[in-house]
Amino acid sequence: MASDDVPATGSTFDDPVYRTGVTELIGILCYGEISATERLAEDATMAPDLATKAEILAMAAAEWDHFEKLRERLAGLVDEPYPFIEQFAPIFDRFHAQTSPSDWLEGLVKAYVGDGLAADFYREIAAFLDSDTRELVLETLSGTGHSDFVVDAVRGAIAAEPRVGGRLALWGRRLMGEALSQAQMVVAERDALSAVMVGGIDHPGLDLAGIGRMFARITESHAARMDKLGLDA
Amino acid sequence: MASDDVPATGSTFDDPVYRTGVTELIGILCYGEISATERLAEDATMAPDLATKAEILAMAAAEWDHFEKLRERLAGLVDEPYPFIEQFAPIFDRFHAQTSPSDWLEGLVKAYVGDGLAADFYREIAAFLDSDTRELVLETLSGTGHSDFVVDAVRGAIAAEPRVGGRLALWGRRLMGEALSQAQMVVAERDALSAVMVGGIDHPGLDLAGIGRMFARITESHAARMDKLGLDA
Numbered sequence: 509m510a511s512d513d514v515p516a517t518g519s520t521f522d523d524p525v526y527r528t529g530v531t532e533l534i535g536i537l538c539y540g541e542i543s544a545t546e547r548l549a550e551d552a553t554m555a556p557d558l559a560t561k562a563e564i565l566a567m568a569a570a571e572w573d574h575f576e577k578l579r580e581r582l583a584g585l586v587d588e589p590y591p592f593i594e595q596f597a598p599i600f601d602r603f604h605a606q607t608s609p610s611d612w613l614e615g616l617v618k619a620y621v622g623d624g625l626a627a628d629f630y631r632e633i634a635a636f637l638d639s640d641t642r643e644l645v646l647e648t649l650s651g652t653g654h655s656d657f658v659v660d661a662v663r664g665a666i667a668a669e670p671r672v673g674g675r676l677a678l679w680g681r682r683l684m685g686e687a688l689s690q691a692q693m694v695v696a697e698r699d700a701l702s703a704v705m706v707g708g709i710d711h712p713g714l715d716l717a718g719i720g721r722m723f724a725r726i727t728e729s730h731a732a733r734m735d736k737l738g739l740d741a
Numbered sequence: 742m743a744s745d746d747v748p749a750t751g752s753t754f755d756d757p758v759y760r761t762g763v764t765e766l767i768g769i770l771c772y773g774e775i776s777a778t779e780r781l782a783e784d785a786t787m788a789p790d791l792a793t794k795a796e797i798l799a800m801a802a803a804e805w806d807h808f809e810k811l812r813e814r815l816a817g818l819v820d821e822p823y824p825f826i827e828q829f830a831p832i833f834d835r836f837h838a839q840t841s842p843s844d845w846l847e848g849l850v851k852a853y854v855g856d857g858l859a860a861d862f863y864r865e866i867a868a869f870l871d872s873d874t875r876e877l878v879l880e881t882l883s884g885t886g887h888s889d890f891v892v893d894a895v896r897g898a899i900a901a902e903p904r905v906g907g908r909l910a911l912w913g914r915r916l917m918g919e920a921l922s923q924a925q926m927v928v929a930e931r932d933a934l935s936a937v938m939v940g941g942i943d944h945p946g947l948d949l950a951g952i953g954r955m956f957a958r959i960t961e962s963h964a965a966r967m968d969k970l971g972l973d974a
Contacts, residue, residue, distance in 0.1 A: 542791070542794070542795065542798065545782075545798055546782065546785065546786060546798070549778075549779065549782030549783070549785075549801070550782075550786075552779065552782075553779060553783075557823070557827075558775070558823045558824075558826060558827045558830075559823040561775070562775065562808075562812075562823065565775065565778055565779070565805060565808075566805075566809075568782070568805075569802050569805040569806070572798060572799075572801075572802040573802070575795075575798075576799075579795075590790070590791045590792040590795065591791075593791060594790075594791045597791075
């Protein structure tokens, strides 16, 4: 949790910069959920058996539920949710173009690591939000409870063919690098969104040391996930 | 409704043939929902804009909800639901192999017509089931409420380019022909399942005239759907 760095403040929608930043954040989360739903559905077509396919489709359905909650909120903030959401497509399209899985195992690792990283980012950002928005964001990043089977599948594949572990470890590092690179571009491109995190006159935000600690936390969680999969981070 | 032909009877799971037939039916419905979820997710990737993509993904998510309800029931009837469900894959794989849409509009018409036909078949079969199973089947075929936009999209495309109407009308006829052909193969291959419909000593079923009336009802509903899309049946 980021709560030791930044106590949640009384920032409200009266502040136009805050409002813009939060609206952008929800738009980004919306596109992220659509994108995750689609990628998981695509992964499902590669599943080796029907039970595994069902696990992946259940993850896709959970992401879709999250999307619907976020879209409902966004509809109270902008007149036309879909064109608003669509502007964030390039962020995710760039990420996916750079991290297209070459097989089923890479797809599984991407779903697991990507879902975890996204949850970490959003949990960090949640600390800067008003309580309603924070609750929504935390609710939509709650683990879907379907990804334990990824751990079994990846560990099983490495046990059967140890060479696979080296390849997937490289893959995990690439996913992390691309995710950080995209996150950094978003913050650089979106002044209002970064203002939510950096703070303003009426609410505290992150200083440079705080940003450093945030990235340290995200990196540690990533390493813990890789370890759980049996992969070197 | 088929209720004028066959009153629901007191058939129970004590009758092993009935039990086998109903278990097979639920297995078929399960695979059908998985298959529909996957096809819709694939269609969504071709959507011309994000709002349309979201409509299609919402349909996919609704099919997935249906699957989860059916799987839960199946888990009370067989020890290993997934291998049981998987045996019915060829039915749907054959249908989809014969009706692979060549573009977005064919995909939309297939989703709309296919969903409607499936609902018609299952509603007819529901009339022969015990009340618990009937309720489950009727619940999972209830319209997802997301397909009105298909009517607008197809009518819009025909208005813009009338030639499209002829091509899609042929396509609709092909979908109907393949669906009937697969349904007939299922009944021919599955004795217990067809026994549920044809009846036994302790419960009435369909005679030849009843089967004829059933197909007449299904054909009429199909024609009504084609008409709603602006297509000749």
